[in-house]
Each structure stands twice: as structure tokens, then as C-alpha cells.
Amino acid sequence: MNAKQPAGEREVSVTAFPKYYRLTKTDEYSSVFGFRKALKSTHFLLHYRLRAAEEGAGARLGLVVAKRLLRRSVDRNLIRRLARENFRMMRCRLPSRDLILRLAAKPQTLDRRVLAEEIRGLLGKMISPER
Template identity: 65%
Template sequence: MSRWPEAASEGQPRPAAFPKTCRLLRTDEYSSVFAFRKALKSRHFLLHYRPQQAVEAAGARLGLVVAKRFLRRSVDRNLLRRLAREEFRLLRVDLVSHDLVLRLAVKPSALDRKAMAQEIRRLLCKLASPQP
């Protein structure tokens, strides 16, 4: 029996889920995004991005980098990852086919859940909006 009653059938992800096809999993995938050298910056984050090739285009994919030197407690690092995944999950349909790596670049003075989620959402929306 499925834990999610709204799932159509076993083996099919829920429409708003965060399946493996939407994640960056391998080191070379992260490396290719960093090598492309395009990024959007906010107060605490850098959002590195690379357009996907036509062959591999399957929607936006997300990778996360939250260094221990900025957030010592694993609870805080995991909270930040959960917030980022949730914002990406909600905005995924609006994003073009890019590989994205969200990286914490500055140690936050206070870990405010709402402020961090809003900052991540703004970065993702910048990427979703048409650029001149």
C-alpha cells in the first residue's frame, strides 16, 4: 500500500515529488555546472547553472552544496537542504532545462527559515524569468 494516497500507482512518482531524475547525482555533473561559470548571486547563496543539451533535456535538475564550515550543525545543513528542495519542487515546472547547483556562499548570522526560503525562491524565479 502506498504511503501517498494521491499516487496513481505504485512505482509512479507523485506529480509534485522530487525524483532522482530531477537531481544531480554524480561528481562530473556538478563539475560541468561549475565549469560553465555562470551564476546568480544573493545575500547567502550562489546559484550556478548550465543549460542542458537537447539530448539530455528532461527538465531542470538540482544539486546542493552546503559546506560544514558555514553551518557546523548537521541539523542546520539538512534544514537548508530541505528548504531548497521544497522551493525547487514547487518552481520546477516554471524552470527551463538547466542543471542547477545551489551553494551556500556565506555563513548566515541567524538561520531564519522563512527568510532563507524566500531568498532561494527569488534566485530560482530570477532564473525562470526571461533574461535580456
């Protein structure tokens, strides 16, 4: 029943987060930051850059959570998990862009619901046609 599938024939779930939906290289981050377009919320900045047709389709996500804002790694990882989860749920509706979600201000409390709603709000702004 659980036969292994060849690597080239694996099915990717709609909500999966494989490597090709992530920004991994320094040049990829630099190109998004260099484009200088961003949306702001209370605690986050969402930097974005349009992707060319030859770069492939679909949105990709990069995360920046500075240690100077959240000293504990548990807290930084919480922010990353929330961001990845919300990106996975909204990825199929997002336009073909490279996105970097950056924590810009230290949250007073780490309320998961509030932070997740803020992330969803920023990603939802990318779906709207005027951007």
C-alpha cells in the same frame, strides 16, 4: 485499494523530487561549475548550465552546503530541505537547466522564512526570459 503498481508505471506527483531531478555524479557538478555562470544573493550562489536536448527536459538540482559555514548537521539539513522544497514547488516553471545551489556565506540567524524567500528569489530569476 492500495494495490502495488509496477515500477515502470508509477505516477510521479508534480511536487515530487525523484532521482532524475537531482544532480548525483561528480561529473554533473563539475560541468555546472565549469560553465561558470551564477546568480548571487546574500547567502547563496546559484550556479547553472543549459541542458542539451539529448540530456532530457526539465531542471535538475544539486546542493552544496559546506560544513565550514554551518557546523551543525541539523542546520545544514535545514538549508537542504528548504532548497529542495522550493525547487519542487517551482520546478514545472523552471527552464531545462542543471542548477547547483551553494551556501556562500554563513547566515547570522537561521530564519526559515528569510532563507526560503532568498532561495525562491534566486530560482525566480531563472524563470525570467533574459537568462
